[in-house]
Amino acid sequence: MKRFQRLFVLGVLFTSSLTYAQNKINGVIYDSSTKTAIEGAEILIKSTTNGTYSESDGVFTLTTEFNQGQVQVSFLGYVSKTVNFNLNGANEINLGTIYINQDEQSLDGIVVMARGVIDVAEGRRTPIASSTITKQQIEEKVGAQDITSTLVNTPSVYVTSQARGFGESSMTTRGFDQSNTAFLLNGQPINGMDNGSVYWSNWSGMADIANAIQIQRGLGSSKLAISSVGGTINFITKATEMKEGGFLKAAYGNDNYFKTTVGYNTGLLKSGWGVSAMFTQWQGDGYTNQTAGEGQNYFFSVGYKPNEKHNFNFLITGAPQWHNQGTSTALSNYVTYGRKFNANQGTLNGEDFNGRKNYYHKPVANLNWDWKIDEKSSLSTVIYASIARGGGQSNRYAVDMDSTSGLLDYNKVVQTNEAIESGAAKNWLGADVNNHKWFGIVSSYNRELAKNLTMNVGFDLRTYKGSHQRQVTNLLGADYVVDRYNVNLGEIKISDTFSTNPWKAYTNFAKNPDQVYGWIYDQTIRYGGVFGQLEYATDKFSAFFQGSASQQSNERTDTYQYTPGNDKSEKVSNFGYNVKGGVSYNINQQHFIFGNAGIYSRQPYQNNIFMNYKNDVNQYAENEDIVGLELGYKFVSEFIDINVNAYKTTWENRVTGSSKMATATDVEKYNPDADPAILNVGEYIYTSNYGTKQDHKGIELDFVARPLYNLEVRGFASVGDWKYRNSANTLVRNEARVVLEEKSTNLDGAKVGDAAQTVFGLGFKYKIIPNLAVDVDYRYYDDLYSSRQQLDNLQLPSYQLFDAGVSYALDLNTKNRLSFRVNVNNLLDTKYISQLSTATQRTENSKTFKGIDTTNQGLMGWGRTWSVSAKFTF
Structure with a gap:
């Protein structure tokens, strides 16, 4: 039983x-x-x-x-x-x-190297105001434009057109220019150490090698003591890919733009090694008249994974290029000659000739090492180097313009030079050369201290040496150039000319003092910093505290204006720091609220420390003070993601300096009744501007909606209130530092210019069939002012743009795919002013364009442009 x-x-x-x-x-x-x-x-x-x-x-x-x-x-x-x-x-x-759907705000699946060094938003649980552009979006949107074009559909970002030529676009973030926005390449800073600038022509290959771009507006998540006043933009490049395969791609666009790219990767071999390589050739005439350009992009990456604990990746990438340049000009020229007008356009021997040209080759190499020490700790290190050569060519003196055609007459220059009996050039072409060497290392150690507590510490070391000089590139019919101002050589005759080919520039540049005119000086900058972060995070709550400290030294050596033994400036050292903290609360896995705050004390750039190409130190060049506050809300669901951010950033203690030789007019102005010995003709006058404060605040919104599996709708809006506060103080002194003039200009409430303060946009992407999709983007810009710092700043007309694209892919088999893309930017061919550098108010007698006095200097935006591309993946 x-x-x-x-x-x-x-x-x-x-x-x-x-x-x-x-x-x-x-x-x-x-x-x-x-x-x-x-x-x-x-x-x-x-x-x-x-x-x-x-x-x-x-x-x-x-x-x-x-x-x-x-x-x-x-x-x-x-x-x-x-x-x-x-x-x-x-x-x-x-x-x-x-x-x-791919998470557009996530980089976890993309970052495969230097995870502990690259400060992406996912590196910290406490949220920030950020937007991520994926590899697919980059490929679809960039077309024949700069990589900056992929950021135009994000809040508080303003990108001006490339009216000056290939790679000449610029962008602002929350109203702060590129020198005050931090740009990182796989964790390494790429802003110029001397002035903070970024020249996109040096990074033309970024569109081909970027796996993703993440823009972190405001405080961001970077732990480095960098210039992130407006925000931080991380470019995450390809690494050695894990799967074998390759691709061939060709693109053609307006104004004879043509680009071909080939790439291949071996995949991760059984030995643990892998190699990825890519090469690109491009050329085009340029949208603006006579802004042709040509260049190459190369990328080579070697990966080695000996075991599960260690991962190594070495890559080298570069984009040697040359391009003719445009420039700002009076609006009246655009009215007369059309919006493609270029103030540098000219003719020589019956052919188009532009004397303004940029040429550069800036290869970057870095070695990444990721070490998983144990289950709770890891170490990431990147060692990087860049040895760059190149410069910018321009006319030494002005060239006459034919008022009928708007062309500069270089034939007249040649005829004038040839008629001079001595053979000395009256006008010629010369290049301002910037050859530099930059080395650095960033290392970051991460450890889980307790169940909900993590720690991160690291260091950042950099050294930079920039060598600057002027050299002759074209004598324009003369035999030589006379230089009389080198204090060590006296009067010399320069007959050597140097190439503007970016490949030849590596070895073909002036190496002797008697081959150089105008200036010869070196900039040396050494930087050392440490950083740390603590974060406590549970399912509901997170908080972090972050800080960094750095010491930076600056020296300048000038062998043109100073005799041996007197040619080196004093060493100027500055201590800087930043402190950031924030909290977030997860209400119910869909609703998040957060707040962040930070204080920066940023060292001045070397160009503000040493005045007007001399070794004289600007005693008012002290650290700049930045305070940032932001509040945010995130909503995440299956069908829609929404982000709302409010921010306030103040930036004060900004100092700029300049100097010039005193003229008779200056002597009369500054000491009409006093002892003339206070100022004599030929002595230097030093001008310092300080005291200006900027106050930027605003609200940002962006969303991604997926109402249908084949329809994605995106939108964004940003409304800013960016103003100058207090007064701009100007101090004029002589060589003995005696004050000649002190004045104050009221700027309180003046509008900050150079970027639209009100922007909103809407776009959609619709898959007609699985492999065929169309997309349209709309943007509206308003509250845009000139770049002048004055109380009655000039407001530019608002404008709106449409972009459109079509994508189609044909799966040939399980491994091979043929894809096509068509882009049309400024679909309606809208005419608009993208930037003004002057602020002349119109009068009754003014000639105007869109209500703006046409004597104002500025840039017109591009009209309708297009590109088509085909890509074969195998």
């Missing part, structure tokens, strides 16, 4: 287990953008630990005892998705194809 009872109980249990396990849920997981299967996606019965993973073809089978409920699909780098199921008495159900 007992034996029977035991058998009965076992039978019931066995039957029950079969009953509970007999329900099956089937389906397949696909990427909604590429319509390709996803392997390794996690599928869970919501609120349980019962789950499985999708296979290589995306298929999954999940067993459960429940008859109804919800399945939750998750995968790294994608937005989680919840799907309802109800078996309705059946034992099995097929959910069909489940499409999941």
Whole structure:
């Protein structure tokens, strides 16, 4: 009897287990953008630990005892998705194809090297105001434009047109220019150490090698003591790819733009090694008249993974290029000659000739090492180097313009030079050369101190030496150039000319003092910093504290204006720091609120320390003070993600300096009744401007909605209130530092210019069929002012732009794909002023363009442009 009872109980249990396990849920997981299967996606019965993973073809089978409920699909780098199921008495159900969307705000699935060095938003649980542009978006949107064009559909970013030529665009973030926005390449700073500038022509290859771009507005998540007043922009490049394959790509666009690219990667071999390489050739005539350019981009990456603890990656990339340049000009010239007018355009021997030209080659190499020490700690290090050569060519003196055609007459220059009996040049072309060497290392150690507490510490070391000189590139019919101002050589005759080819510039530059005119000086900058961060994070709450400190020294050596032994400036050292902190609260996995605050004390750039190309130190060049505050709200769901941010940034103690030789007019102005010895003709006058404060505040909104699996809607808006506060103080002194003049100009309430303070946009991407999609973007710009610092600043007309594109992909087989893309920018061919450098108010007698006095100097935006591309992936 007992034996029977035991058998009965076992039978019931066995039957029950079969009953509970007999329900099956089937389906397949696909990427909604590429319509390709996803392997390794996690599928869970919501609120349980019962789950499985999708296979290589995306298929999954999940067993459960429940008859109804919800399945939750998750995968790294994608937005989680919840799907309802109800078996309705059946034992099995097929959910069909489940499409999941890439998380546009996530970089976790993209960053594969130097994770601890690259400060992306996911490196910290406490949120920041950020936007991420994926590799696919970069490929679709950039077309024949600079990489900055991919950022135009994000809040508080203003990108001016490339009216000056290839690679000549510029951008502001929350009203602060590029020298006050930090740019990082795989964790290494790329802003110029001498002036903070970024020249996009040096980074023309970024569009080909970038895996993602993340713009962090305001305080950002970077732990380095860098110039992130407006924000921080991280460029995450390709590393050595894990899968074997390659691609061929060709693009053609307006004004004879043509670009070809080839890339290949071996994948990770059994030995642990892998290699990825890419090469690009491009050329074009340029939208603006006579702004032709040509260049190459190269990328070479070697990866080595000896075991699960260590990962090494070495890469070198560069973009040697040359391009003719445009310039700001009076609006009246655009009215007369059209918006493609270039004030540098000219003719020589019956052919187009532009004397203004940029040529540069700036290769960058870095070695990344990621070390997973144990389950709780890791170390990431990047060592980098850049040895750059090149410069900017221009006319030494003005060239006459034909008022009928608007062309500069270089034939007249040649005729004048040839007629001079001595053979000395009256006018010629010369290049301002900037050859530099830059080396650095950034290392970051991360450790989990407790269950919810992490620590990060590290250091940042950099050294920079820039060598500057002027050299002759074209004598324009003369035999030589006379230079009389080198104090060590006296009067010399220079007949040597040097190439403006970016490849030749590496070796073909003036190496002897008697080959140089105008100036010869070196800048040496050494920087050392340490940083640290503590973050406490639970499922509901997170808080962080972050700080950094740095010491920077500056020296200048001038062998042109000073004799040996007197040619080196004093060493100027400045201590800087930043402190940041923030908190966030997760209300219910969909609603997040956060707040961040920070204080920066930033060292002045060397160009503000040493005045007007001399070794004289500006005693007023002290650290600049920046205070940032921001509040944010995030909403995340299956169908829509929304971000709202409010910010306030103040920037004060800005100092600029300049100097000039006193003229007779200056002597008369500054000491009409005093001892003339206070100022004599030929002595230096030093001018310092200080005391200006900027106050920037605003609100930002952006969202991504997915109402249908094949429709994505994006929108953004930013409303800023950017003003100058207090007065701008000007102090004029002589060589003995005696004050000649002190004045104050009221700027309180003046509008900050050079960027639209009100911007909003809306766009959509619609998949007509799985491999065919169209997209349209609309943007409106208002509250744009000239770049002048004055109380009655001039407001530019508002304008709106439409961009459109079509993408099509043809899957040839499981490995090969042929894809096509068409871009049209400024679809309606809108005429607009993108930038003004003067602020002349119109009068009754003014000639105007869109209500603006045409004597104002500025740039017109590009008209309609287009590009088409085809890519074969294998």
